[in-house]
Amino acid sequence: xxxxxxxxxxxxxxxxxxxxxxxxxxxxxxxxxxxxxxxxxxxxxxxxxxxxxxxxxxxxxxxxxxxxxxxxxxxxxxxxxxxxxxxxxxxxxxxxxxxxxxxxxxxxxxxxxxxxxxxxxxxxxxxxxxxxxxxxxxxxxxxxxxxxxxxxxxxxxxxxxxxxxxxxxxxxxxxxxxxxxxxxxxxxxxxxxxxxxxxxxxxxxxxxxxxxxxxxxxxxxxxxxxxxxxxx
Numbered sequence: 001x002x003x004x005x006x007x008x009x010x011x012x013x014x015x016x017x018x019x020x021x022x023x024x025x026x027x028x029x030x031x032x033x034x035x036x037x038x039x040x041x042x043x044x045x046x047x048x049x050x051x052x053x054x055x056x057x058x059x060x061x062x063x064x065x066x067x068x069x070x071x072x073x074x075x076x077x078x079x080x081x082x083x084x085x086x087x088x089x090x091x092x093x094x095x096x097x098x099x100x101x102x103x104x105x106x107x108x109x110x111x112x113x114x115x116x117x118x119x120x121x122x123x124x125x126x127x128x129x130x131x132x133x134x135x136x137x138x139x140x141x142x143x144x145x146x147x148x149x150x151x152x153x154x155x156x157x158x159x160x161x162x163x164x165x166x167x168x169x170x171x172x173x174x175x176x177x178x179x180x181x182x183x184x185x186x187x188x189x190x191x192x193x194x195x196x197x198x199x200x201x202x203x204x205x206x207x208x209x210x211x212x213x214x215x216x217x218x219x220x221x222x223x224x225x226x227x228x229x230x231x232x
């Protein structure tokens with residue numbers, strides 16, 4: 001599907017994907033010409049688990065989450081994505097339905113690429129095919145780590161590791177900003193637990209002097225101590 005926005009903007013965004021950064025200009029423009037600009041409001045479903053995989057998406061701005069729903073109604077997070085990233089690609093390459101539901105956590109700008117068109121592009125551009133293989137391999141490693149986290153590591157350990165991964169240096173402090181959608185419930189989904197367990201884990205780490213929970217941010221008081229906690 002041709003884009004109604006000048007393709008160079010899409011090409012610039014796509015080139016920011018780490019696995020795609022080495023693509024030549026001709027390949028980037030070929031992908032960009034197939035991309036259509038999409039906007040999603042905060043809370044809007046981008047696609048549902050089980051729907052046919054008709055497109056893959058490149059996330060330009062905003063955060064999204066991919067989750068699966070258990071039979072008893074509990075959410076299990078698959079991944080949280082921030083710009084710039086790609087999603088929907090696994091289902092497109094396997095020719096299956098989407099394995100999870102993806103929701104915009106805040107206002108999102110993305111680029112949608114028709115599934116059949118993208119598969120045709122990978123057949124005609126070997127560089128693109130290799131970039132996709134690298135990206136899928138990275139995703140496999142991510143899910144191996146996720147399985148290890150959920151099965152072998154405590155909530156406190158997963159929490160410490162996640163906080164360090166998303167920490168930012170600001171005014172001489174190391175903090176994790178709490179975005180508008182970062183509620184305790186959302187954090188619990190992200191860590192594969194429930195709100196009460198997460199709350200106890202935060203209080204435990206706070207009592208140990210490792211962090212301080214504030215309204216708009218979490219301050220990491222002892223990054224080295226958190227790092228040790230994240231390895232238990």
